[in-house]
Amino acid sequence: MSNDSDLIKLYSGRILALAADIPHLRRLDKPDASVSRRSPLCGSSVTVDVQLKNGQLEALGQDVKACALGQAAAAVTAGAAIGTSLETVQLGRDQLKAMLKGKGGVPDAPFDGFEVLLPATEYKNRHASIMLSIEALAEAMSTAQEMA
Known part of the structure:
Protein backbone atom coordinates (compact mmCIF):
# COMPACT_ATOMS: atom_id res chain seq x y z
CA MET A 1 0.00 0.00 0.00
CA SER A 2 1.33 3.45 -0.86
CA ASN A 3 1.66 6.17 1.70
CA ASP A 4 0.75 9.86 1.53
CA SER A 5 4.26 10.93 0.49
CA ASP A 6 4.08 8.54 -2.49
CA ARG A 27 -14.24 21.53 -29.75
CA LEU A 28 -13.86 21.56 -33.54
CA ASP A 29 -16.63 23.17 -35.59
CA LYS A 30 -16.70 20.49 -38.29
CA PRO A 31 -14.96 17.34 -37.08
CA ASP A 32 -14.68 14.25 -39.25
CA ALA A 33 -15.49 12.26 -36.11
CA SER A 34 -16.08 12.81 -32.39
CA VAL A 35 -15.78 10.31 -29.55
CA SER A 36 -16.67 10.71 -25.88
CA ARG A 37 -15.25 8.43 -23.22
CA ARG A 38 -15.91 8.28 -19.49
CA SER A 39 -14.21 6.38 -16.71
CA PRO A 40 -16.93 4.84 -14.52
CA LEU A 41 -14.46 4.42 -11.65
CA CYS A 42 -13.65 8.10 -11.15
CA GLY A 43 -16.09 9.95 -13.41
CA SER A 44 -13.39 11.52 -15.59
CA SER A 45 -14.56 12.22 -19.14
CA VAL A 46 -13.05 13.26 -22.43
CA THR A 47 -14.56 14.20 -25.79
CA VAL A 48 -12.21 14.22 -28.77
CA ASP A 49 -12.90 15.76 -32.19
CA VAL A 50 -10.65 14.98 -35.16
CA GLN A 51 -10.08 16.07 -38.72
CA LEU A 52 -7.90 13.88 -40.93
CA LYS A 53 -6.10 14.63 -44.15
CA ASN A 54 -4.46 11.84 -46.15
CA GLY A 55 -4.68 9.51 -43.15
CA GLN A 56 -2.90 11.92 -40.81
CA LEU A 57 -4.39 13.87 -37.92
CA GLU A 58 -4.73 17.42 -39.22
CA ALA A 59 -6.79 19.01 -36.41
CA LEU A 60 -7.70 17.98 -32.90
CA GLY A 61 -10.11 19.39 -30.37
CA GLN A 62 -10.87 18.05 -26.94
CA ASP A 63 -13.04 18.71 -23.93
CA VAL A 64 -11.40 17.26 -20.82
CA LYS A 65 -13.06 16.88 -17.45
CA ALA A 66 -10.65 14.71 -15.53
CA CYS A 67 -8.32 14.51 -12.55
CA ALA A 68 -4.84 15.98 -12.82
CA LEU A 69 -3.45 12.69 -14.14
CA GLY A 70 -6.13 12.45 -16.83
CA GLN A 71 -5.53 16.08 -17.74
CA ALA A 72 -1.77 15.53 -17.94
CA ALA A 73 -2.32 12.50 -20.18
CA ALA A 74 -4.63 14.55 -22.40
CA ALA A 75 -1.92 17.22 -22.64
CA VAL A 76 0.72 14.66 -23.68
CA THR A 77 -1.66 13.08 -26.19
CA ALA A 78 -2.67 16.40 -27.76
CA GLY A 79 0.88 17.72 -27.79
CA ALA A 80 2.13 14.71 -29.72
CA ALA A 81 -0.79 13.75 -31.96
CA ILE A 82 -0.97 16.31 -34.78
CA GLY A 83 0.47 14.82 -37.97
CA THR A 84 0.33 11.23 -36.74
CA SER A 85 -1.40 8.26 -38.33
CA LEU A 86 -3.97 6.02 -36.69
CA GLU A 87 -1.34 3.27 -36.49
CA THR A 88 1.03 5.55 -34.56
CA VAL A 89 -1.73 6.55 -32.13
CA GLN A 90 -2.75 2.92 -31.64
CA LEU A 91 0.86 1.94 -30.94
CA GLY A 92 1.20 4.80 -28.43
CA GLY A 104 6.58 -2.23 -20.99
CA GLY A 105 8.70 0.86 -21.05
CA VAL A 106 7.86 4.41 -21.99
CA PRO A 107 5.98 4.69 -25.32
CA ASP A 108 7.99 5.48 -28.45
CA ALA A 109 8.14 9.01 -29.84
CA PRO A 110 6.04 11.01 -30.39
CA PHE A 111 4.25 9.71 -27.27
CA ASP A 112 7.38 9.45 -25.11
CA GLY A 113 6.06 12.36 -23.03
CA PHE A 114 3.99 9.77 -21.15
CA GLU A 115 7.21 9.11 -19.20
CA VAL A 116 5.95 11.74 -16.75
CA LEU A 117 3.20 9.28 -15.75
CA LEU A 118 5.54 6.42 -14.80
CA PRO A 119 4.84 6.99 -11.08
CA ALA A 120 1.16 6.20 -11.76
CA THR A 121 1.90 2.55 -12.49
CA GLU A 122 1.35 1.79 -8.79
CA TYR A 123 -2.09 3.44 -8.79
CA LYS A 124 -4.33 1.10 -10.83
CA ASN A 125 -7.42 3.13 -9.93
CA ARG A 126 -5.94 6.04 -11.94
CA HIS A 127 -5.14 4.07 -15.11
CA ALA A 128 -8.58 4.44 -16.73
CA SER A 129 -8.45 8.22 -16.45
CA ILE A 130 -4.93 8.30 -17.88
CA MET A 131 -6.01 6.17 -20.87
CA LEU A 132 -9.14 8.20 -21.75
CA SER A 133 -7.68 10.77 -24.14
CA ILE A 134 -5.51 8.47 -26.24
CA GLU A 135 -8.24 5.81 -26.40
CA ALA A 136 -10.79 8.40 -27.53
CA LEU A 137 -8.32 9.76 -30.09
CA ALA A 138 -7.66 6.30 -31.54
CA GLU A 139 -11.38 5.57 -31.75
CA ALA A 140 -12.18 8.95 -33.34
CA MET A 141 -9.42 8.54 -35.94
CA SER A 142 -10.61 5.02 -36.75
CA THR A 143 -14.20 6.24 -37.11
CA ALA A 144 -13.11 9.13 -39.35
CA GLN A 145 -11.17 6.75 -41.62
CA GLU A 146 -14.16 4.40 -41.86
CA MET A 147 -16.45 7.29 -42.82
CA ALA A 148 -14.06 8.68 -45.47
Whole structure:
Protein backbone atom coordinates (compact mmCIF):
# COMPACT_ATOMS: atom_id res chain seq x y z
CA MET A 1 0.00 0.00 0.00
CA SER A 2 1.33 3.45 -0.86
CA ASN A 3 1.66 6.17 1.70
CA ASP A 4 0.75 9.86 1.53
CA SER A 5 4.26 10.93 0.49
CA ASP A 6 4.08 8.54 -2.49
CA LEU A 7 0.78 10.10 -3.52
CA ILE A 8 2.26 13.59 -3.22
CA LYS A 9 5.17 12.50 -5.47
CA LEU A 10 2.64 11.23 -7.99
CA TYR A 11 1.28 14.73 -8.43
CA SER A 12 4.64 16.21 -9.40
CA GLY A 13 5.15 19.73 -10.65
CA ARG A 14 5.53 18.40 -14.21
CA ILE A 15 2.17 16.63 -14.04
CA LEU A 16 0.43 19.66 -12.60
CA ALA A 17 2.03 21.93 -15.23
CA LEU A 18 0.78 19.66 -18.02
CA ALA A 19 -2.70 19.55 -16.47
CA ALA A 20 -2.79 23.34 -16.42
CA ASP A 21 -1.80 23.74 -20.09
CA ILE A 22 -3.67 21.21 -22.25
CA PRO A 23 -3.22 21.85 -25.99
CA HIS A 24 -6.22 21.87 -28.35
CA LEU A 25 -8.66 22.37 -25.48
CA ARG A 26 -11.67 23.28 -27.59
CA ARG A 27 -14.24 21.53 -29.75
CA LEU A 28 -13.86 21.56 -33.54
CA ASP A 29 -16.63 23.17 -35.59
CA LYS A 30 -16.70 20.49 -38.29
CA PRO A 31 -14.96 17.34 -37.08
CA ASP A 32 -14.68 14.25 -39.25
CA ALA A 33 -15.49 12.26 -36.11
CA SER A 34 -16.08 12.81 -32.39
CA VAL A 35 -15.78 10.31 -29.55
CA SER A 36 -16.67 10.71 -25.88
CA ARG A 37 -15.25 8.43 -23.22
CA ARG A 38 -15.91 8.28 -19.49
CA SER A 39 -14.21 6.38 -16.71
CA PRO A 40 -16.93 4.84 -14.52
CA LEU A 41 -14.46 4.42 -11.65
CA CYS A 42 -13.65 8.10 -11.15
CA GLY A 43 -16.09 9.95 -13.41
CA SER A 44 -13.39 11.52 -15.59
CA SER A 45 -14.56 12.22 -19.14
CA VAL A 46 -13.05 13.26 -22.43
CA THR A 47 -14.56 14.20 -25.79
CA VAL A 48 -12.21 14.22 -28.77
CA ASP A 49 -12.90 15.76 -32.19
CA VAL A 50 -10.65 14.98 -35.16
CA GLN A 51 -10.08 16.07 -38.72
CA LEU A 52 -7.90 13.88 -40.93
CA LYS A 53 -6.10 14.63 -44.15
CA ASN A 54 -4.46 11.84 -46.15
CA GLY A 55 -4.68 9.51 -43.15
CA GLN A 56 -2.90 11.92 -40.81
CA LEU A 57 -4.39 13.87 -37.92
CA GLU A 58 -4.73 17.42 -39.22
CA ALA A 59 -6.79 19.01 -36.41
CA LEU A 60 -7.70 17.98 -32.90
CA GLY A 61 -10.11 19.39 -30.37
CA GLN A 62 -10.87 18.05 -26.94
CA ASP A 63 -13.04 18.71 -23.93
CA VAL A 64 -11.40 17.26 -20.82
CA LYS A 65 -13.06 16.88 -17.45
CA ALA A 66 -10.65 14.71 -15.53
CA CYS A 67 -8.32 14.51 -12.55
CA ALA A 68 -4.84 15.98 -12.82
CA LEU A 69 -3.45 12.69 -14.14
CA GLY A 70 -6.13 12.45 -16.83
CA GLN A 71 -5.53 16.08 -17.74
CA ALA A 72 -1.77 15.53 -17.94
CA ALA A 73 -2.32 12.50 -20.18
CA ALA A 74 -4.63 14.55 -22.40
CA ALA A 75 -1.92 17.22 -22.64
CA VAL A 76 0.72 14.66 -23.68
CA THR A 77 -1.66 13.08 -26.19
CA ALA A 78 -2.67 16.40 -27.76
CA GLY A 79 0.88 17.72 -27.79
CA ALA A 80 2.13 14.71 -29.72
CA ALA A 81 -0.79 13.75 -31.96
CA ILE A 82 -0.97 16.31 -34.78
CA GLY A 83 0.47 14.82 -37.97
CA THR A 84 0.33 11.23 -36.74
CA SER A 85 -1.40 8.26 -38.33
CA LEU A 86 -3.97 6.02 -36.69
CA GLU A 87 -1.34 3.27 -36.49
CA THR A 88 1.03 5.55 -34.56
CA VAL A 89 -1.73 6.55 -32.13
CA GLN A 90 -2.75 2.92 -31.64
CA LEU A 91 0.86 1.94 -30.94
CA GLY A 92 1.20 4.80 -28.43
CA ARG A 93 -2.05 3.71 -26.76
CA ASP A 94 -0.94 0.09 -26.52
CA GLN A 95 2.50 1.06 -25.22
CA LEU A 96 0.99 3.40 -22.60
CA LYS A 97 -1.30 0.61 -21.40
CA ALA A 98 1.68 -1.77 -21.14
CA MET A 99 3.72 0.87 -19.29
CA LEU A 100 0.95 1.42 -16.75
CA LYS A 101 0.64 -2.34 -16.18
CA GLY A 102 4.40 -2.62 -15.66
CA LYS A 103 4.74 -4.72 -18.81
CA GLY A 104 6.58 -2.23 -20.99
CA GLY A 105 8.70 0.86 -21.05
CA VAL A 106 7.86 4.41 -21.99
CA PRO A 107 5.98 4.69 -25.32
CA ASP A 108 7.99 5.48 -28.45
CA ALA A 109 8.14 9.01 -29.84
CA PRO A 110 6.04 11.01 -30.39
CA PHE A 111 4.25 9.71 -27.27
CA ASP A 112 7.38 9.45 -25.11
CA GLY A 113 6.06 12.36 -23.03
CA PHE A 114 3.99 9.77 -21.15
CA GLU A 115 7.21 9.11 -19.20
CA VAL A 116 5.95 11.74 -16.75
CA LEU A 117 3.20 9.28 -15.75
CA LEU A 118 5.54 6.42 -14.80
CA PRO A 119 4.84 6.99 -11.08
CA ALA A 120 1.16 6.20 -11.76
CA THR A 121 1.90 2.55 -12.49
CA GLU A 122 1.35 1.79 -8.79
CA TYR A 123 -2.09 3.44 -8.79
CA LYS A 124 -4.33 1.10 -10.83
CA ASN A 125 -7.42 3.13 -9.93
CA ARG A 126 -5.94 6.04 -11.94
CA HIS A 127 -5.14 4.07 -15.11
CA ALA A 128 -8.58 4.44 -16.73
CA SER A 129 -8.45 8.22 -16.45
CA ILE A 130 -4.93 8.30 -17.88
CA MET A 131 -6.01 6.17 -20.87
CA LEU A 132 -9.14 8.20 -21.75
CA SER A 133 -7.68 10.77 -24.14
CA ILE A 134 -5.51 8.47 -26.24
CA GLU A 135 -8.24 5.81 -26.40
CA ALA A 136 -10.79 8.40 -27.53
CA LEU A 137 -8.32 9.76 -30.09
CA ALA A 138 -7.66 6.30 -31.54
CA GLU A 139 -11.38 5.57 -31.75
CA ALA A 140 -12.18 8.95 -33.34
CA MET A 141 -9.42 8.54 -35.94
CA SER A 142 -10.61 5.02 -36.75
CA THR A 143 -14.20 6.24 -37.11
CA ALA A 144 -13.11 9.13 -39.35
CA GLN A 145 -11.17 6.75 -41.62
CA GLU A 146 -14.16 4.40 -41.86
CA MET A 147 -16.45 7.29 -42.82
CA ALA A 148 -14.06 8.68 -45.47
